[in-house]
Amino acid sequence: MNLNSKFGLVFFLARKGFRQHFFASLVAAFSIALAGGLLLSTMKIQKQTQTSFNNASGGFDAVLGARGSKLQLILNALFHLDASPGNLPWEQYELIKNTPGVKEAYPVAVGDNYLGYRLVGTDPQLFYDHEWKKGEKYKLRQGRIFSEMAKEALVGSFVAEKLNLKIGDRFQPYHGLNFKEDTQHEDVYVVVGLLEPTGTPSDKVIWIPIKGIQLMEGHDKEMAQSVSAVLLTLKGATGFNLEIRYNRQGNQATFAWPVAATLASFFDKMNWFRGVLQVIAYVIAAVGILMVASTMHSSLNQRKRDFAILRSLGSSRLIVTGVIVCHSLMISLLGVLGSFLIMLSIGSVTQTIIVEQTGVLLEGMNLQLEDLWVIAGIILTGLIGGLGAAVNAYRSELVDNLQPTS
Amino acid sequence: MTAPSEQIIIDPLQFLQVTNLKKSFLMGGGRNRTVVDVQCFNLCAGDQIAIFGNSGTGKSTFLNLLAGTLKPDSGSIMIGETDLTGLSESGRDRMRSQNLGYVFQSFHLLQGCTALENVLVAMAVAGIANEDKAKELLSLVGIPEKESSLPSQLSIGQQQRVCIARALANNPKLILADEPTGSLDPENASRSMELLKSLCDQNGCALIVVSHDPNIISCFEHSVKWEDLNKVGELGNES
Numbered sequence: 001m002n003l004n005s006k007f008g009l010v011f012f013l014a015r016k017g018f019r020q021h022f023f024a025s026l027v028a029a030f031s032i033a034l035a036g037g038l039l040l041s042t043m044k045i046q047k048q049t050q051t052s053f054n055n056a057s058g059g060f061d062a063v064l065g066a067r068g069s070k071l072q073l074i075l076n077a078l079f080h081l082d083a084s085p086g087n088l089p090w091e092q093y094e095l096i097k098n099t100p101g102v103k104e105a106y107p108v109a110v111g112d113n114y115l116g117y118r119l120v121g122t123d124p125q126l127f128y129d130h131e132w133k134k135g136e137k138y139k140l141r142q143g144r145i146f147s148e149m150a151k152e153a154l155v156g157s158f159v160a161e162k163l164n165l166k167i168g169d170r171f172q173p174y175h176g177l178n179f180k181e182d183t184q185h186e187d188v189y190v191v192v193g194l195l196e197p198t199g200t201p202s203d204k205v206i207w208i209p210i211k212g213i214q215l216m217e218g219h220d221k222e223m224a225q226s227v228s229a230v231l232l233t234l235k236g237a238t239g240f241n242l243e244i245r246y247n248r249q250g251n252q253a254t255f256a257w258p259v260a261a262t263l264a265s266f267f268d269k270m271n272w273f274r275g276v277l278q279v280i281a282y283v284i285a286a287v288g289i290l291m292v293a294s295t296m297h298s299s300l301n302q303r304k305r306d307f308a309i310l311r312s313l314g315s316s317r318l319i320v321t322g323v324i325v326c327h328s329l330m331i332s333l334l335g336v337l338g339s340f341l342i343m344l345s346i347g348s349v350t351q352t353i354i355v356e357q358t359g360v361l362l363e364g365m366n367l368q369l370e371d372l373w374v375i376a377g378i379i380l381t382g383l384i385g386g387l388g389a390a391v392n393a394y395r396s397e398l399v400d401n402l403q404p405t406s
Numbered sequence: 407m408t409a410p411s412e413q414i415i416i417d418p419l420q421f422l423q424v425t426n427l428k429k430s431f432l433m434g435g436g437r438n439r440t441v442v443d444v445q446c447f448n449l450c451a452g453d454q455i456a457i458f459g460n461s462g463t464g465k466s467t468f469l470n471l472l473a474g475t476l477k478p479d480s481g482s483i484m485i486g487e488t489d490l491t492g493l494s495e496s497g498r499d500r501m502r503s504q505n506l507g508y509v510f511q512s513f514h515l516l517q518g519c520t521a522l523e524n525v526l527v528a529m530a531v532a533g534i535a536n537e538d539k540a541k542e543l544l545s546l547v548g549i550p551e552k553e554s555s556l557p558s559q560l561s562i563g564q565q566q567r568v569c570i571a572r573a574l575a576n577n578p579k580l581i582l583a584d585e586p587t588g589s590l591d592p593e594n595a596s597r598s599m600e601l602l603k604s605l606c607d608q609n610g611c612a613l614i615v616v617s618h619d620p621n622i623i624s625c626f627e628h629s630v631k632w633e634d635l636n637k638v639g640e641l642g643n644e645s
Contacts, residue, residue, distance in 0.1 A: 003526060003535035012527075012530075020517070306516050310527070311499070313508070314506075317495070
């Protein structure tokens with residue numbers, strides 16, 4: 001450090017001050033970090049969750065299901081959450097499958113689980129043809145895809161890891177979407193394949209042939225001729241036509257389309273929560289400003305004598321003021337660093353929870369250009385906190401603090 | 407060097423010339439109290455003088471005026487060719503950092519800085535920080551092994567030595583010492599004083615020491631009683 005430059009001297013003295021008031025500086029930096037971390041986290045998690053959920057819709061444009069809520073239909077059929085709103089007759093599947101403009105149609109049936117993880121019955125062709133993301137088809141880590149008429153299972157990567165399922169393992173499913181020990185079916189399934197991770201809810205599912213769910217021992221006979229939903233990819237403007245056919249003119253089924261808009265409405269409903277978190281973050285930011293102000297004020301009081309000594313050595317008022325500003329800046333920068341760490345920690349915990357609950361893998365919580373304003377805000381917060389003390393330092397008279405002795 | 411009782415002789419080598427210097431402070435009740443009224447005080451380069459007198463009579467204020475940390479009500483302080491009273495605050499700051507050294511009674515060391523850093527900071531203020539020279543100064547005052555010690559880890563005598571090293575850091579032309587031995591025992595006091603005087607001699611810088619300790623005064627060839635130099639009474643003139 002070149003002490004002969006003004007900046008070098010200011011930085012040296014500010015560093016000394018930081019060390020002398022280490023604990024108070026650290027507490028001030030922590031409160032700023034908490035506010036910044038919370039703000040960054042709420043912004044990022046909200047955005048990343050929405051983006052990740054949109055990307056995790058498995059490459060489908062729409063879902064056809066029983067009459068009811070579009071959101072419930074999407075959550076149940078694509079994200080394997082929530083209860084099924086009911087069943088559709090098999091004919092409805094045949095009908096939409098053969099509708100011009102429908103590119104792909106895969107029936108799904110739900111209603112059973114294995115140790116809490118859903119069994120989803122579908123057409124094995126899904127795993128051969130469908131792109132769950134543009135240009136990405138399902139890949140097998142091991143084994144093969146189940147046969148249409150066999151009691152075979154293809155296990156999502158998350159479930160395989162959690163339940164330690166391997167090729168050749170046998171299991172008996174349980175009835176219902178939630179695990180209850182006394183509801184075990186007699187049917188025995190064998191694991192024939194393990195899927196590569198996709199970061200989508202399909203990782204949290206045990207896939208079996210649709211006939212498996214339909215004909216499972218103990219199921220209602222009507223179920224043999226019905227499906228829970230149909231997953232669709234569409235061509236051109238088919239979505240508009242089907243929307244009118246099913247939602248406005250018909251009363252047999254619900255056509256949930258477009259998936260992204262329905263999900264957006266879901267996230268809009270959760271905006272209040274984000275608002276609450278942001279208010280908390282702003283309150284913490286205000287506390288942060290007060291903490292910095294208090295730290296700098298007490299530091300100034302204790303260092304008035306030091307500053308007077310510096311003035312007596314010939315330092316200008318600006319150098320002394322610069323020391324306070326630089327000390328505030330150090331607290332702010334530490335706050336910025338802390339904000340990132342807190343954001344990464346909150347992000348990591350949230351990611352784990354969301355993956356556990358939904359199978360949706362959040363994209364990385366990396367910093368982006370748009371976060372610069374938050375960083376600038378954090379730095380500004382620290383500087384505002386130190387402003388009062390800096391002005392006081394500038395105004396203080398040397399002789400007030402080095403009283404003559406005779 | 408000229409005491410006020412003597413006839414003023416203008417010496418071409420005079421490097422400090424104080425003329426009609428006055429300073430008063432506003433007291434309670436809106437009255438002004440004059441604490442410094444020095445008509446003439448001159449000092450040649452390298453001179454050493456002690457000013458002695460009672461406490462609370464304005465000696466420190468006089469030193470603060472000479473250092474430019476206080477602005478006088480009237481009068482002039484010529485340091486070389488420059489009138490200190492005509493300079494802006496930043497000009498006085500610069501003058502102080504480049505030409506003056508200050509030794510305080512309570513040393514006034516930066517508590518968060520080591521002995522070496524205290525000397526270095528004084529150099530840095532003038533833009534001439536040099537670690538080797540700072541170490542050399544600490545050796546010169548007899549505490550080379552204490553360069554990494556904080557003031558709190560030093561004895562009173564050692565702190566005083568750091569203070570002297572700091573005062574010499576910028577090759578000053580004048581050192582102002584305000585009761586420099588006030589915190590020391592008699593043995594340490596006279597040792598410190600001798601050290602300060604000899605270092606000033608070696609460096610060719612003038613020295614003004616303010617003290618009320620007769621033992622310190624006796625170390626000086628030239629001394630002046632403050633009450634003779636200052637035209638205000640013991641309690642100051644009030645107006």
